[in-house]
Amino acid sequence: MRARDENRGWPFRRVAGLVLCAVALVGLLAIPSDCATPAPRAVTLALQWIPQSQFAGYYMAQEKGIYAKYGLDVTFLQGGPNLSSMDALLGGASVDPQADFATTWLTTGIQARLEKKAIVHLAQLVQRTSLILISKKSSGISDPSQIAGKRVGIWGADFAIPPRALFQSYNIIVEEIPQSASMNLFLQGAIEVASAMWYNEYHLVLNSGIDPDELNTFFLDQYGLNFPEDGIYCREETVEEDPSFCSAFVRASLEGWEYAFAHEEETLDVVMWRADEVHTGTNRVHQKWMLERMRDIIQAPEGTTPVPLGTLNETDFDFVAYKLTRAAGSAAPPKYSEFHRDLEGVGVTP
Amino acid sequence: MSRFLQALWRDRGLAFKLILLIFLSNAMIFFVVFYTNYGAARGELVQSAEDNARNLAAATANRIEAVLRGVETVPETLANMLQINPMTAQDLEDRLRLLVAQNSDIYGMTVSFDPYGFTPSSLYYAPYASKPRGEGEPQLTYLGGPSYQYFYLDWFQIPKLVGLSLWGEPYYDEGGGGIIMATYSVPFYRMEDGDRRFLGVVTADISLDKLREFVSAIKIYQSGYGFLISQNGTFITHPKSTNVMNESLFSLAEAQGDTELRQIGRAMIAGQSGFVQVAQGAGEKLSWLAYAPLPSSGWSLGVIFPQEELMAGVVNLNRIVLILVAIGFTVLFLAILLIAKSVARPLQALAAASRAVARGELDAPLPPSHGGDEVGQLTHSFSSMQKSLRQYIKDLQETTAAKERIESELKIAARIQMDMLPKTFPQTAQYSLWASMEPAKEVGGDLYDFLQPDEQHLYLLIGDVSGKGVPASLMMATTVALFRAFASEGGPPEQVLLRLNETLASRNESMLFVTALCGRLDLSNGDMEYASAGHNPPFLLRLDGQVEKIEKPINLVLGVQDGIPFHGGRVRMAPGETFFTYTDGVTEAMTSAGELYSEERLIEALSAHHADNPQELVDHVRITVEEFVAGADPSDDITLLTVQYLAPSRAWKEVRLVNRLQEMERVEIFLEEFAVESNLRLDDQARIGVVLSELVANVLSYAYGGAGEQPVCLRMRREVDDIWILLEDEGTPFNPLQQAPPDDLDKPLEEREVGGLGIYIVRQMAKRVEYLREGGVNRLTVVMGLGLSASPLGQ
Structure with a gap:
């Protein structure tokens, strides 16, 4: 009964919330419109994956009118296993740049800088690496060194960087198998080790009927390989031309994240709607798991000094930059100051 | 507490006790019978439901299995052909179209080659024939492109890596059908220079709509249904369409916090079959789940039916039984009440009558007797007891009276006897x-x-x-x-x-x-x-x-x-x-x-x-x-x-006289003799002489009033210190002691009346003077004490 009541209560609460927000928006917009604020500026954000809680903050910034508040009208570009958000930001061989901003991993961003691509890091959301390697205990792999020679599912593009760094540090060679978005390769026994995001595929495996105690997991940051993940990037020219535009976008996005963490169920409604729209084949408990893990990796871990949302820790940057520079055989790692651009109102304690 | 109950029970009337006891025992019997019956009916129902559900699950699984196996042969045959003889693109594409057209269960087929596998010049070659949306020949498209690198997809990569033909997880096909597909993939190879080289995968797709028809044909009671899950536990078919491809048994289990459901899901994807009770959703009604595996695909078929509906027949029957019981109990209650009242009322009347009898009202009226039942018999017995009691009391009263009479007579007798x-x-x-x-x-x-x-x-x-x-x-x-x-x-x-x-x-x-x-x-x-x-x-x-x-x-x-x-x-x-x-x-x-x-x-x-x-x-x-x-x-x-x-007795000395004064001489002689015999002193003799002369002379003179010779008897006896004198005559009754004391004592002797003075003197001198008239005899007794100096008796 209680569950039903809650279910019945949801739409009401949601409507009430919307009404409140609408009232707030009218209040906020009333003055700028009177002051002749121009029509919202169209903005495209390239997300590095399919719609899910990983991007809950951006969705909520859009959904709750936070972007609109900053004079932005954001369109999301969906990513995928073989659809790099960097490509969307920078344009491909014969493709024009599609996006104004992109989310991607720090590794991807630094890699792009090493390749002399004109991108700039604006804000760092995920502070810890959540990419893990998993294997069934029945495979007998309990230590990274035992991965040697095994079929290991590796995602394309920048998803391959952290696992490869691990193999490199253990000095092992593995049989890399391109891994699709699903875990079926792993579940059906085609590969012994799979890449998995802690907030996503790990939980998918659990909800395919495999119990946690039947799995061995390798968290890369526990092996000294902390690769901070999602961050917000733009082309150099964009921030050069209009830093306030970038600042508005980043601040709105961060506000969206704060809202998402504070309003979990409402956020899940939005995420589920966006997921169902493109038939991602997901469910609410999974997105809930993901949202909770995002909170874990975006906010500072317990016991550490909290950093303002969006801050890129320079030490983390230096580590990743060093690792990637060495792997690429380049001599000079990018400088933090060149890679990252401080924006007004970002990375500071409000 | 028990004492309180005891008191409560003890003071209750017959009707209350009867009703309570009969009610309780009846209720107990009823509930035992009811629950035994219910348990048996429920057991049988569940058993038959289980049989039904298992059969249904197995039968449906077999139907699906038959379809799947039928579909499996098509790509397998094509793959075999491709392993033996390479085909030209035209041949291959024609054949694909033909196969799709010929096999109604197959939605689409592809022969997808490994990168550069068909020709070294082409990264992609994957012709895909699929049924058109409307009528017509199958359409042919070519898979592969920057946004659809099919060789990284599961349906391609898993059979390639595993080296086996298999059904893949159902998926939304973005490149081909744009619908939910299940794909059977058969890898094919070619022997080149002694090596078996992987060339690609032949697949056959079936629409989930096709499978859903079989499963949705499962109808049990009102809301019973069937569902199909994939080897990952994901719903392939489910009456609730949003569950399909989105939820799995495990996500439902997690959402509901239901670890049992998770275990059931693990059993299902492990290829087991079973029959278990499940809760459908948190706080939802209980249901039964029968499941059976689909061995070729690793999927599992579940059949759900709600317990409530399964039990509906029993519940309805129970409702009818309960209503009947309620009516029956009401009738029973009234019947007991009637009986109890009919028993208790005459009993109460009898009790009142017996109290009256106990108070002694033996004629207290009894309640009228009704027929020959126990109460009637009791009334009758009581009536005869009352009669007997009355008779008995009457007899008792008579007996008591008689006894009292006897006793009083005995008392009199005893008194008389004591008087003896x-x-x-x-x-x-x-x-x-x-x-x-x-x-x-x-x-x-x-x-x-x-x-x-x-x-x-x-x-x-x-x-x-x-x-x-x-x-x-x-x-x-x-x-x-x-x-x-x-x-x-x-x-x-x-x-x-x-x-x-x-x-x-x-x-x-x-x-x-x-x-x-x-x-x-x-x-x-x-x-x-x-x-x-x-x-x-x-x-x-x-x-x-x-x-x-x-x-x-x-x-x-x-x-x-x-x-x-x-x-x-x-x-x-x-x-x-x-x-x-x-x-x-x-x-x-x-x-x-x-x-x-x-x-x-x-x-x-x-x-x-x-x-x-x-x-x-x-x-x-x-x-x-x-x-x-x-x-x-x-x-x-x-x-x-x-x-x-006290003393020896002495005999009387007697002299018999006649009524003549001359006899006084004999009296003097008699006194002389007595004095000697009795050792009298002279002074005593003299005093006695005075008394005798007075009394005897008086009697001789007046006793017979001048009649002829009549007897006068004088006796004397000494008793220790007393002299007893008895004077008897048979004359007219005369008590000389009643004569008034003489009033002429002052007169000279000659002038006074004879007699009066004489008695006076006698009384002065004697200790005791008594007169008695007895048997026609005047007897005068005089006792005279002897003087102090009198000689002792016998000396």
Whole structure:
């Protein structure tokens, strides 16, 4: 009964919330419109994956009118296993740049800088690496060194960087198998080790009927390989031309994240709607798991000094930059100051 | 608490108890039957439901399996052909179209080559034939492109890596159908230079709509349904479409926090079959789930049906049964109430009537009797009891009256009998006698008597009849009567006892016996003869204070055996000595502590008061006994009989005269002689002479009033220090003592009337003067004391 009541209560609460927000928006917009604020500026954000809680903050910034508040009208570009958000930001061989901003991993961003691509890091959301390697205990792999020679599912593009760094540090060679978005390769026994995001595929495996105690997991940051993940990037020219535009976008996005963490169920409604729209084949408990893990990796871990949302820790940057520079055989790692651009109102304690 | 309940129960009426007990026992029986029945019905239903569900699941699984296996052969055949002979693109594409067109279950097919596998010049080659949306020939498209790198997809990569044909996880196909597909993938190879080279994958797609039709054909009751899950537990078909491809059994289990559901899901994807109870959603109704595996694909088919609907038949039946029971119980309640009331009402009336009877209202009306049931019988019995009681009370009253009459007669008898014992005791010159008896019961067994048949002898009797009550008192009366008879005939005491014994023993039917002591005192000399028949020995109180116990001889008690001899004894008593007899009631008088008065105390009392006269002595002994027992009820009659010998008896000296004054001379001569015989002193003789001359002359002159010769008798006797004078005539009644004292004492003698002065003088001189008219005889008795100097008697 209680569950039903809650279910019945949801739409009401949601409507009430919307009404409140609408009232707030009218209040906020009333003055700028009177002051002749121009029509919202169209903005495209390239997300590095399919719609899910990983991007809950951006969705909520859009959904709750936070972007609109900053004079932005954001369109999301969906990513995928073989659809790099960097490509969307920078344009491909014969493709024009599609996006104004992109989310991607720090590794991807630094890699792009090493390749002399004109991108700039604006804000760092995920502070810890959540990419893990998993294997069934029945495979007998309990230590990274035992991965040697095994079929290991590796995602394309920048998803391959952290696992490869691990193999490199253990000095092992593995049989890399391109891994699709699903875990079926792993579940059906085609590969012994799979890449998995802690907030996503790990939980998918659990909800395919495999119990946690039947799995061995390798968290890369526990092996000294902390690769901070999602961050917000733009082309150099964009921030050069209009830093306030970038600042508005980043601040709105961060506000969206704060809202998402504070309003979990409402956020899940939005995420589920966006997921169902493109038939991602997901469910609410999974997105809930993901949202909770995002909170874990975006906010500072317990016991550490909290950093303002969006801050890129320079030490983390230096580590990743060093690792990637060495792997690429380049001599000079990018400088933090060149890679990252401080924006007004970002990375500071409000 | 239980005491409270007990009290509550005890004070309740019959109706309440009946209803409660019958209700409780009925309810208990009903519920046992009901639940046994319900349990059995439920068990059977569940069993049949399980059979049904298992069969349904297995049958449906088999149908799906048949379709899947039918589909599987198509790509497998094509793959075999491709392994043997390479085909041109045209041939391949034609054949694909043909196969899709020919196989209704197949939605689409592709032969997808490994990168550069078909021609070295082409990264992608994957012709895909699929059914058109409407009518028509299958369409042909080519898979592969930057956004659809098919060789990284599961349906391609998994069979390639595993090396086996298999069904993949259902998916939304973005490149081909744009619908949910399940794909069967068959890898194919070609032998090149002894190596088996992977070339690509032949697939056949089936639409999930096709599978859903089979599963949705499963209908059980109202809301029972079937569902299909993939090898990952994801719903392939489900009545709730949003679950399809989105939720899995495990995500549902996590959302509901249902670890059991997760275990069921693991069993299902592990290829097991089973029948279990599940909760559909948190707090939802219970359901049963039967599941069966689809071995070729690793999928699993589940059949759900809600328990509520399964039980609907039983529940309906139960509802009807419960309604019937409620009606039945109501009827039962009313019936019991009616019976209980019909039983209780006459019972209450009877109870009221019996209370009335108990108060003594024997005529209290009874409630009317209804027929021959138990209450009727009870009423009838009660009625006859009432009648009997009335009769009984009546009889009892009569009997009591009769008994009371008898008792009062007995009391009278006892009084009469007590009256038989003499209550006045003679005090003569020769002896003084006193007796007392205190009966322990109304009619005592003790007896005493005395008799003086002649001038010389005094007979005494004291006795004790064994036993108490009426028989004993009758025996006592007989004994006393016989004693009087025998004693008056004379003879020594042993002879009296002998005759008593003979008579009593011959008629003693009730075998009572009598102890008795008989004595005969010779008044002339103080000899006391005695005989004892088993009686307490008497005491002789001597002048010097000695108390002699007279124990011998001993004889048997009276009334037991006739023909036995009796022996007597004899003691001489001096004047002033006392013979004391008693019954065992004296010595056996008992205190409440059980101490006896005893012979010692008796002797002590006698010795202290040996000089007392018999009355004082008897009173004294009685007082000491009373003081001793101190209020304890006497256990036996207490009887005392005492005689004190005073003096030897003397005979009267008599002279017979006629009514002539001349006879006075003879009177003078008579006095002279008497004076000599009785040792009178002259002055005493003179005084007597004065009295005699007055009295006798008076009688001679007036007694007969001048008639002819009539007799006048004068007697005299000395009793120790007294002279007794008796003057008798048979003349007209005349009491000289009634004459007024003379009023002419001052006149000279000659002038006064004769007689008046004479009586006056006599009264002055005599100790006692008595007149008695008896049997036509005037008797004047005069007692005159002798002077101090009178000589002692007999000297």
